[in-house]
Amino acid sequence: MIRILLVAPVPLRFDLTQDQSFLQLPFAKTKAFMMPLHIATIAGLTPERFHVEIWDEAVRGPANEKPDFATFDIVGCTGFTAHLSRAAEVAAAARKLGILTVVGGPGISSGPQNYYNDFDVLFIGEAELTWPQFLEDFENNNYQKSYRQVAALDLSKTVPPKWDTIKGDVNSYLVGAVQTSRGCPFDCEFCDVSYLFGDRFRFKPQETVLQEVANMEAMGVRRVVFSDDNFYGNPRYTRELLVKLKELNDSFDEPLAFASEATINFAKHDKTLELLADANFAEIFIGIESPNMDSLVETKAIKNVNSDLVADIRKIQSYGISIRGSLIVGFDHDDKSIFDQQFEFVQQAHLAVPSIRVLMAPPGTALWKRVRDEGRLLKGDSHGRYYGNPGTTNILPKQMTRIELHQGYLDMIDVVYSWENFAFRLKSFISTVKRKPNVPKLKYPWARMAQFVYFMLFSLDAKPRAIVWDIVKHTMRCAPFMLPRVTRIIMRQYGYADRPKLKLAIQDQIDRELSGDFVPEISDVNLLISDEFKKKYAELFVTLYAIVHEKILNLNDFEFVLISVFRSLSVDKGGELSDITEGDTDKIIELTHKAVEESNSEYRKKYGNEAKEKGELSLSRRLMGDQILRALEQELSIEKLRVGNGGLVQVEAEPVKILSA
Incomplete structure (x- = not known):
């Protein structure tokens, strides 16, 4: 039986990105924040004929130190850019043992060319269609170097996550995880969600979501995060789900507490707020971003x-x-006054424990492209030098120096996370609570309160202890039903109030730049596709889209047809796409018709002449065009890596084409 180990690597600068102080409280059993839904999803996609295990390094330690590490045939890693430095180390250890290494996730999808030499197989985009295809190819010993899924999966076709190999670790996590949707129609410049997951909301069937929540409760999970980028993406869907979720939650021996992420527009809908409160949503993460309207x-x-x-x-x-x-x-419209503005804002808004960071430009986002074009994108190492530290950036700021930005951030977090300012915000929040959530009482509240008392007595110094006691008394006077939530907010503040490793890292960056020991370098990313080409491509894409949409039998092959057309064009142009001439236009249209016929021929071989539903494209025409262009940029960059400076050669292995969903 083929053995697969799926690894969630510890991220770069783990001690800076996580609330480590909170996780290391004397009474805390937790070692990590959230259960690894990403690799549990991949485990669920793996057929029963394979042996698959999940390994979360945050809980179990280094994967390559697992006693039976050498017995696996495939080691797979996933994560954001901040995780990939460690993922490459795991892969290097596996390769020394002759184990095939695979990698996927948002970090890889944003820039696969940066990791081409670190792993044997790369997964670009979502993997529900490509992972099973890879496993079949692996069994037949003809797997590809890369698997790209551009199509956004219909989430009604998802399979449930597979948690069986980490059921014993449930108490090591602060929260469980369930996903209801993917994608986002909003186009925030710094955000990579629509870039990675599509510009349309896609939703799981509500009964599927409820079953996954019930599975969490059955495993002993007490708190669940809905790991969506916008839980309020479709108000009707959300409200219907909340009604059913409350009914389910009320049926449990003790209600679960929920949290999620959403845009702020749900504040306008009183019924939604009531449903969220009564379903026992204790916290919502909202991207406020800035009080500066220009920003x-x-x-x-x-x-x-x-x-x-x-x-x-x-x-x-x-x-x-x-x-x-x-x-x-x-932001470009932020000057040195922004730090005071942010502090005043969080005090006025009563945001008890805000999450504050310096602007980053994730690879591939509109912001990344803009600052690159403006000559303000900084060079980093291939595994993301600037990732993992919320106090630094890969952008040259416009209205202040980097040192002013770093120092301003450092001074700001000292003020924001002081116990006195925190107490003002939390007490103000408690005072404004007007409606008691309609949630069944906790059956065992005093066990948790005993932990909190232990925390007060043994984790806090005298001054914050007095402040916390004052908050508790205020809560009991104003909204005693809020006490369980208030204690958790206080313990989160404990993790933010004194983060010596983060502060030392930022101060070290400031000192190195002041001394000249570190001089930021402007990125020299080679633009293989020119702005002139992109402009003409956008005009031509309308015609190409119409041709393919009308004639192709297999919509899952839609994007690969056009990618293959432009890859052929790039070969003729020496590996770069600088312009589209009139002659090129005719050739591109001819190649498109030919590629569609080849796709249709493959499709008929597989399905015969039996008519099938054509279905709908999962991406808008605009985003489809953008995704194809992104794929071309990545493929051309990878091609450069393959051949070095020796000139362009034909690709020896095309990214796999998915013929059927």
Whole structure:
């Protein structure tokens, strides 16, 4: 039996990105924040004829130190850019033992060319269609170097995550995880969600979601995060789900507590707020970004521009739902006054423990492309030098120096996370709670309160202990039903109040730049596709889209047809796409017709002449065009790596084509 180990690697600068102090409380059993839904999903996609295990390094330690590590045939890693440095180390250890290494996730999908030499097989995009195909290819010893899925999967076809190999680790996690949707129609410049997962919301059937929640409860999970990028993406779907979720939650021996992420526009809908509160949503993560309206317009966060941010946050919190506000400094419209603005904002909005970071440009996003074109994108190592530290950036700021940005951030977090300022925000939040959530009482609250008392007595110094006791007394006077939620907020603050490793890392960066020991370098990313080409491509794509949409039998092959056309063109042009001439246009249209016929021929071989439903494309025409262009840029970059400076050669292995969903 083929043995597969799926690894969730510890991210780069793990001690800076996680609330480590909170996880290391004297009474805490938890070692990690969230259960690894990503690799559990891949495990669920793996046929029973394979042996598959999950290994989360945050809980179990280094994967390559697993006693039977050498017995696996395939080792797979996944994660964001911050995880990939460690993933490459795991892969290197596996390769020394002759184990095939595979990698996927948002970090790889954003820039596969950066990791081409570190892993044997790369998965680009979602993997529900490509992972089973790879396993079949592996069995037949003809697997590809890369598997690309551009199509956005219909989530009604998903399979449930497979948790069996980590059931014994449930108590090591702070929260479980369930996903209800993917994609986002919003186009915030710094965000890679629509870039990676599509510009349309896709939803799992509600009964599937409810079953996954029930599975979490059966495993002993007490808190569940809906790991969506926008839980309120479709208001009707969300409200219907919340009604059913409350009914399910009320049926449990003790209700689960929920959290998720959403855009702030749900503040306008009182019924939604009631449903969230009564389903026992204790916290919602919201991308507030900035109180600077010019910065919000700059980054295209239109949903926030159209909101009275302070009023909307206070309204949501009046239902007893804590807002975990995400805030960013370092936009082009931010000068040195932004740090005071952000502090004043969090105090006015009563955001108890906000999440604040410096603006980053994730690879492939509109922001990344813009600052690259402006000569302000900084060079990093292939595994993301700037990732994992919320206090630094890969952008040269416009209205302040990098040192001013870093120092301003450092000074700001000292003030924001002081116990005195935290107490003002939390007590103000508690005072504004007007509606008690309609949630069954906890059966064993005093066991948790005993932990909290232990925390107060043995984890806090005298000054914060007095502040916490004052908050507890205020809660009992104003909203005693909020005490369980308030204690968790206080313990989160404990993790933020004193982060010496983060502060030392930022100060070290400042000192190195002041001394000249570190000089930021402008990225020299080679633009293999010119702006002139992109402009003409956008015009021509309307015609190409119509041709393929009308004639192709297999919509899952749609994007690969056009990728193959432009790859052929790039070979003729020496590996770069700088322009589209009139002669090129005729050739491209001819190649498109030919590629469609080849696709249809393959399709008929597989399905015969039997007519099948054509279905619908999962991406809009605009995003389909963007995704194909992105794929071309990545493939051309990979091609350069293959051949070095020796000239362009034909690709020896095309990315796999998915013939059927």
